[in-house]
Amino acid sequence: MKFFVDTAEIDAIAELNDLGMVDGVTTNPSLILKSGRDILEVTKEICDLVEGPVSAEVVATEADDMIAEGRKLAKIASNIAVKVPLTWAGLKTCKTLTDEGQMVNVTLCFSTNQALLAAKAGATFISPFIGRLDDINLDGMDLIADIRQVYDNYGFETEILAASIRTVNHVTDSARIGADVITAPPGVIKKLADHPLTDKGLEIFLADWAKTGQKIL
Numbered sequence: 005m006k007f008f009v010d011t012a013e014i015d016a017i018a019e020l021n022d023l024g025m026v027d028g029v030t031t032n033p034s035l036i037l038k039s040g041r042d043i044l045e046v047t048k049e050i051c052d053l054v055e056g057p058v059s060a061e062v063v064a065t066e067a068d069d070m071i072a073e074g075r076k077l078a079k080i081a082s083n084i085a086v087k088v089p090l091t092w093a094g095l096k097t098c099k100t101l102t103d104e105g106q107m108v109n110v111t112l113c114f115s116t117n118q119a120l121l122a123a124k125a126g127a128t129f130i131s132p133f134i135g136r137l138d139d140i141n142l143d144g145m146d147l148i149a150d151i152r153q154v155y156d157n158y159g160f161e162t163e164i165l166a167a168s169i170r171t172v173n174h175v176t177d178s179a180r181i182g183a184d185v186i187t188a189p190p191g192v193i194k195k196l197a198d199h200p201l202t203d204k205g206l207e208i209f210l211a212d213w214a215k216t217g218q219k220i221l
């Protein structure tokens with residue numbers, strides 16, 4: 005399973021990238037706002053840092069404008085994945101840009117039927133939002149499982165990019181179901197290493213080691 009980092013914070017991306025944990029990055033207008041950076045500048049910096057796909061989202065709502073924005077974003081670097089919302093205009097943009105050989109991430113997916121449409125439009129990635137479904141008392145993981153089954157039934161190659169991940173259990177469940185990619189905030193990815201028994205075990209080992217009076221270096 006690939007790990008994308010869901011942020012536009014350069015330092016956080018660099019820290020995880022140095023550990024080999026970053027297969028790509030996803031951004032959106034809210035994350036650009038949070039970063040306080042210019043979209044074109046910060047996206048270029050991320051693309052220079054990370055080898056894998058970097059999603060940059062269009063903000064127009066009409067297809068012609070979306071396509072123009074997508075083409076402009078695509079010029080930032082060869083690893084840009086143009087991100088479009090799951091609307092008919094977004095699907096048209098997806099079809100046009102993928103026909104031109106551009107990676108496209110179709111975002112704001114909340115149903116299996118929407119995911120089917122994105123696959124038929126040639127999307128490179130489909131982004132079902134887990135946390136936002138959980139927020140309204142639905143089960144985001146059910147959607148990931150349903151899309152996995154449907155894509156496998158027909159051999160669709162669109163990659164399932166589990167998004168709106170809020171917890172470490174979302175990561176585990178996405179991996180179990182077979183999502184191709186998860187995108188998560190840096191904080192969630194860092195928490196994946198945590199286990200109280202690891203901390204406790206290390207404490208015991210260090211205490212015993214101190215009693216030996218030995219040194220390795």
Ligand code: G3P
Binds near residue numbers: 010133136167
């Ligand atoms: O990848 C989509 C993500 O940024 C949305 O997450 O937590 O705002 O629902 P959230």
